[in-house]
Amino acid sequence: IFGIKYGYEGLIPKYNHELIELTTEMVADIDLQGGTFLGSSRGQQEVDKMVDTLEIMNVNILFCIGGDGTLRGAHAIHEEIERRGLKISVAGIPKTIDNDIDLIQKSFGFESAVSVAAEIINNAHNEAHGAYNCVALVKLMGRDSGFIAASASLAVQEANFVLVPEVPFDLYGPRGFLKALRTRLEKRHHALVVVAEGAGQELFETESVERDPSGNIIHKDIGIFLRDKIKEEFTAKNFPHTIKYIDPSYIVRSVPANANDSKFCNLLAQNAVHAAVAGKTDFVIGYWNDDFTLIPIPMTVRKRKKIDVKGELWWNVLEATGQPVSMKNP
Structure with a gap:
């Protein structure tokens, strides 16, 4: 052998x-x-x-x-x-x-990754409690499917928002993510956001598509993007806040x-x-x-398996987080 x-x-x-x-x-x-x-x-x-x-x-x-x-x-x-x-x-x-x-x-490998990701989410929740209006933002792996983010968030049930590739969302507007996040902070003064690496790719303005040596589309970094947009929006509106950004991707994988x-x-x-x-x-x-x-x-290999957004897993996530069913504007 x-x-x-x-x-x-x-x-x-x-x-x-x-x-x-x-x-x-x-x-x-x-x-x-x-x-x-x-x-x-x-x-x-x-x-x-x-x-x-x-x-x-x-x-x-x-x-x-x-x-x-x-x-x-x-x-x-x-x-x-x-x-x-x-x-x-x-x-x-x-x-x-x-x-x-x-x-x-x-x-x-999936269950091991979820176990470690759940620990990180729990620790991030503790960090969020440590400062006034603190947003703990955790980016997890999940290029085209959000199973790790969804499952780990259900294991701990402290996340307030879970963002996955299967569910598009708007940043701005009355039903956008930033509005929902601010509402959460105004009520509880802390928030935990878990985002899969492939989520929100539609938010990037780009004309070119880059691919890795295997032909996979190289996604833009949604974690850094959200961190910067949250800071930009809340600073512009003089809304006091703190952001703790955590990217444990390769730790989870190894x-x-x-x-x-x-x-x-x-x-x-x-x-x-x-x-x-x-x-x-x-x-x-x-x-x-x-x-x-x-x-x-x-x-x-005909297609990637994805979260069924009308299925039990995603509805369990929505119930656990309390996030809006849709963060898309009409």
């Missing part, structure tokens, strides 16, 4: 990344570590060269661990394997803290797995191994209605 360093880069000879033999002794304690043992990378690689490497190494099963980008790469590798008529199974294991892989109830996530990861791995050894390929191990499933990779 070999570990490929730094994602798909490790299958490209020019990068000269180390190939690791995953012995029992080497992996004995990796469940106690945070982050990624093998490393990761972004950017598309040449599929034919990756399959060349697999063929030279005489690999018969390739396990690809990651989110939708990793799964798209896995499917491309499978197609090249099929074209060559090789006997190599390709198995996907869902690992993303954003929990945004479609048709999968939850992915490995924590060791909690007990439930560790168990879940083991079960994903066992099911993936059994399916691949049985000859299944081009699949991702899923989890739905508390059962493990095998899903064709193309089905899971």
Whole structure:
């Protein structure tokens, strides 16, 4: 069993990344570590060269661990394997803290991220209490889906506003966010705002779209934007306030797995191994209605899973925060 360093880069000879033999002794304690043992990378690689490497190494099963980008790469590798008529199974294991892989109830890493994010939200609430008219603003990961922000806020139930990519909002106007925030401060003299990194992108005035090496749109920094706009608005209207801005994004992503996530990861791995050894390929191990499933990779990457704004999760958030159902002006 070999570990490929730094994602798909490790299958490209020019990068000269180390190939690791995953012995029992080497992996004995990796469940106690945070982050990624093998490393990761972004950017598309040449599929034919990756399959060349697999063929030279005489690999018969390739396990690809990651989110939708990793799964798209896995499917491309499978197609090249099929074209060559090789006997190599390709198995996907869902690992993303954003929990945004479609048709999968939850992915490995999500619960650990929510647990740590909940602690940070609780501490931010304590900070908000420490100054008059204090706004504690916490930015969490969630590029296209706000599951971490929503779930962590429900775990603590101290957030007064949860802003997610699925729910657009206005800054100004009688129903805008800033008006609602000031109303909250006038009543309680403190507020806690949790914002997912992909929220409010429609508020930025930009003509160009930047993308990272994997082709994902690089979002503007909504956390810094909101911090500055809150300060600008309240200062202009002589409204006394304090802002505490907290961005723990990479801390949340790199924590060791909690007990439930560790168990879940083991079960994903066992099911993936059994399916691949049985000859299944081009699949991702899923989890739905508390059962493990095998899903064709193309089905899971057609679209991102998002919060259903008319579903139970979001309505629970609205009840817990007391924020307006809509912060859009007519």
